[in-house]
Amino acid sequence: MMDLDSLKRLVSSEVDRLRDRIIWMADTIHENPEIGHKEFRASEILTSALREGGFEVRVGVAGMKTAFTAFKRGRAERPVVGILYEYDALKGLGHACGHNLIGAGGVGAALALSRVLQDVEGSLMVFGTSAEEGGVENAGGKVIMVEEFRAADACLIWHPGSRNMASRQSSYAREAIQFEFYGKAAHAGAAPWEGVNALNTLLLMFRAIDALRQHVRPDVRIHGIIEKGGEAPNIVPDYASAKFYVRVADINYLHEVSEKVKNCARGAAMATGAEVRFWNYANTYANTIVNHTLADAIEENMRALGVEVYKPQERRIPPGGGSTDVGNVSQVTPICSFYLVIGPETLVGHTPEFREAARSEKGHEAVILAEDPRYDSPGPLPEAGALREG
Numbered sequence: 001m002m003d004l005d006s007l008k009r010l011v012s013s014e015v016d017r018l019r020d021r022i023i024w025m026a027d028t029i030h031e032n033p034e035i036g037h038k039e040f041r042a043s044e045i046l047t048s049a050l051r052e053g054g055f056e057v058r059v060g061v062a063g064m065k066t067a068f069t070a071f072k073r074g075r076a077e078r079p080v081v082g083i084l085y086e087y088d089a090l091k092g093l094g095h096a097c098g099h100n101l102i103g104a105g106g107v108g109a110a111l112a113l114s115r116v117l118q119d120v121e122g123s124l125m126v127f128g129t130s131a132e133e134g135g136v137e138n139a140g141g142k143v144i145m146v147e148e149f150r151a152a153d154a155c156l157i158w159h160p161g162s163r164n165m166a167s168r169q170s171s172y173a174r175e176a177i178q179f180e181f182y183g184k185a186a187h188a189g190a191a192p193w194e195g196v197n198a199l200n201t202l203l204l205m206f207r208a209i210d211a212l213r214q215h216v217r218p219d220v221r222i223h224g225i226i227e228k229g230g231e232a233p234n235i236v237p238d239y240a241s242a243k244f245y246v247r248v249a250d251i252n253y254l255h256e257v258s259e260k261v262k263n264c265a266r267g268a269a270m271a272t273g274a275e276v277r278f279w280n281y282a283n284t285y286a287n288t289i290v291n292h293t294l295a296d297a298i299e300e301n302m303r304a305l306g307v308e309v310y311k312p313q314e315r316r317i318p319p320g321g322g323s324t325d326v327g328n329v330s331q332v333t334p335i336c337s338f339y340l341v342i343g344p345e346t347l348v349g350h351t352p353e354f355r356e357a358a359r360s361e362k363g364h365e366a367v368i369l370a371e372d373p374r375y376d377s378p379g380p381l382p383e384a385g386a387l388r389e390g
């Protein structure tokens with residue numbers, strides 16, 4: 001068997017060979033931004049490269065036209081290591097989250113690892129996960145295809161950012177709930193006693209939720225907006241609606257808190273005599289379970305590449321309160337998502353600046369670094385044929 005160092009050097013030289021192609025894929029996807037579940041071109045670019053690399057590709061996973069999986073067997077079937085891709089853009093903003101780099105870097109990783117796969121005990125599985133970004137119908141592709149990830153023994157994904165991190169911190173579980181209140185319209189001045197005020201009901205719910213805040217755990221975040229509150233001041237509103245996010249550090253507690261929030265709506269409706277309806281208007285995200293074993297391995301590789309690794313806990317920053325569909329994956333298989341710098345520390349996702357960084361020289365550097373186990377010093381290469389002996 002070839003030693004790990006030689007394997008890494010081989011993969012590294014393969015990444016060098018693929019460099020122009022990886023950057024071409026990243027830039028082409030950047031120039032043709034497609035929103036969630038419509039990433040047809042990106043999906044085509046990524047899967048055709050995988051097919052060429054000898055992967056068995058399956059497109060249209062879990063009923064999503066732009067989601068895919070790809071598999072290539074190594075010397076043994078297991079363990080199966082998974083690589084996750086994202087490739088969707090933001091409505092009106094293009095690739096302002098740099099998912100063009102995630103997809104292209106992921107293909108680079110799969111093709112480069114292909115070179116040594118016959119010398120490794122295990123297989124490679126790729127997961128093309130569409131529609132990561134919210135703002136489209138049925139966002140959160142990883143939630144929809146979550147059963148697929150059980151095939152992998154461990155998964156990796158990377159994301160461009162403003163700091164090099166071996167692992168993201170945990171993310172919050174999140175439920176997205178829409179509330180609708182139905183009352184009865186009436187002349188607000190002449191005969192208000194004939195009306196049932198839907199807006200008042202909705203405001204009561206907001207107040208009940210504020211009263212709830214004192215009696216839930218400190219990690220709970222409940223935040224909502226009023227979508228519709230009436231037509232004119234002289235009409236008692238017969239309809240009002242609000243959208244809420246309920247976020248909690250742990251999915252088991254999320255359901256309990258969501259139920260309390262729904263009770264606030266039920267109670268408000270009872271108080272005014274309005275009717276209430278509610279439902280989840282987006283997929284529910286689970287919290288991310290951080291896998292420290294994978295994170296340590298990634299960190300070791302990053303340091304070997306001369307990357308300065310940022311450690312959030314060293315600076316005592318509390319865990320992020322955001323939510324991602326990576327969380328749902330982390331509930332079924334160990335996963336590590338690492339971050340690589342594509343711009344200054346002040347760079348913020350979902351902005352035009354981030355979009356420009358996603359096709360900058362620094363962005364290109366990151367997309368190569370993402371799959372390179374030994375970027376700096378490839379060193380002398382062992383003969384590929386000699387590897388198959390051991």
Ligand SMILES: [Zn+2]
Pocket residue numbers: 097098099132159
């Ligand atoms: Zn993103």
